[in-house]
Amino acid sequence: MSTLHVLSQSPFGDNRLASCLRVLGNQDALLLCGDATYALQPGSPPFEVLQAAGVNLFVLAEDLQARALDTPDWAEAIDYSGFVELSIEHDKVNTWL
Numbered sequence: 001m002s003t004l005h006v007l008s009q010s011p012f013g014d015n016r017l018a019s020c021l022r023v024l025g026n027q028d029a030l031l032l033c034g035d036a037t038y039a040l041q042p043g044s045p046p047f048e049v050l051q052a053a054g055v056n057l058f059v060l061a062e063d064l065q066a067r068a069l070d071t072p073d074w075a076e077a078i079d080y081s082g083f084v085e086l087s088i089e090h091d092k093v094n095t096w097l
Contacts, residue, residue, distance in 0.1 A: 002027035004090040008034035011046035016096045021053055029056040029086060031078075037063045040072060047072075058086060 005028060011017040017039060024030060032039055037059055039046035050057060051074060061077040064070070071077040078086070087093050 001091045002029070002089075003092045003094050004029050004031060004086050006031045006033065006093060006095045007036040007039075008032075009096070010035040011039040017046055017049070020096055021049070021055070024053075024055055029058060029090065031058045031060070031083065031086060033060040033063050033083075037067055037069055040064070040069050040075065042070075042072075050075075058082070 003025065005020050005024065007016060007020060007030065009016055017036070020030065038044075039050055040059065041047055051072065054074075057075040058078050059071060059075055060083065061071070061079055064077060
């Protein structure tokens, strides 16, 4: 059973990203949207953690663009249609509020 984990809060304000990474399974995926995309600032601690974790990582392209961030080669930028597809592909969707 796979889960799509959705994070929208900044990784610099609390420990949601760390908590999420602890429960990610091999078949799970992580989608960053909103302020969670700040985790992809090169050289930042969240960037380093995500890069080393080797997770199946997606990010909303619109949110990256709004924050002038680039997509690292180990993540995939998607649009809202891609978000819907990911939601359908996984058995569950867990939004980290």
